[in-house]
Amino acid sequence: MIELINVSKIYQTASGKKQVLKPCNLKFPKGRNIGLLGVNGAGKSTLLRMIAGSEAPTSGLIKRNIKMSWPLGFAGGFNGSMTGAENLRFVSRIYGADINKVTEFVKSFSELDDYLDMPIRSYSSGMKARLAFGLSMAIDFDCYLVDEITGVGDRRFQDKCRDAFRARSEKSSLIMVSHNMSTLKEHCDLGLVLSGGELTFFEDINDAIDNYLTLSK
Structure with missing residues (x-):
């Protein structure tokens, strides 16, 4: 509650x-x-x-x-000098989630592909939002x-976002x-x-x- x-x-x-x-x-x-x-x-x-x-x-x-999740669409918690994948691993450890499962889910859902291995500071606002959304959906x-x-x-x-919400x-x-x-x-x-x-x-x-x-x- x-x-x-x-x-x-x-x-x-x-x-x-x-x-x-x-x-x-x-x-x-x-x-x-x-x-x-x-x-x-x-x-x-x-x-x-x-x-x-x-x-x-x-x-x-x-x-x-x-x-509770962080606000989907709010990517202010990401470390800009770390890659997308490194941020995923960091958050997964905080929430006790399986790092490999989270990474595979986010990679598929966000469609960021090779950008996951690039620093967050190189992302557009839309890419950050995709990463934040995919990460939220990857954790229960x-x-x-x-x-x-x-x-x-x-x-x-x-x-795809609407389908994820329904699920x-x-x-x-x-x-x-x-x-x-x-x-x-x-x-x-x-x-x-x-x-x-x-x-x-x-x-x-x-x-x-x-x-x-x-x-x-």
């Missing part, structure tokens, strides 16, 4: 402080797929990083008692955090950020809308989408 306990987030900007999340208390239902919506700059990716533990809240506590997590990753690559690769959702849950309403309807049943620092929960993803569309007019 994931639980936010009086969690808030404030950024210091050139024009002053910006509160992207007001103090919030929320328990994420176990085994459900949640779509996270909000206009550009609302703080969706920030919230996802806080849930993952890669960014700290300004105040409050986030409890996690499940095995209880919950997958998804940040617009289904838009990476061509149509064939996007179809994982049979035994794992998702928290997904996307501006594509059809993608959210396809993968999610619950919804969260972040607007003006307020996080609102909806039992039906369609109600969340209706609320978001009203706010974004």
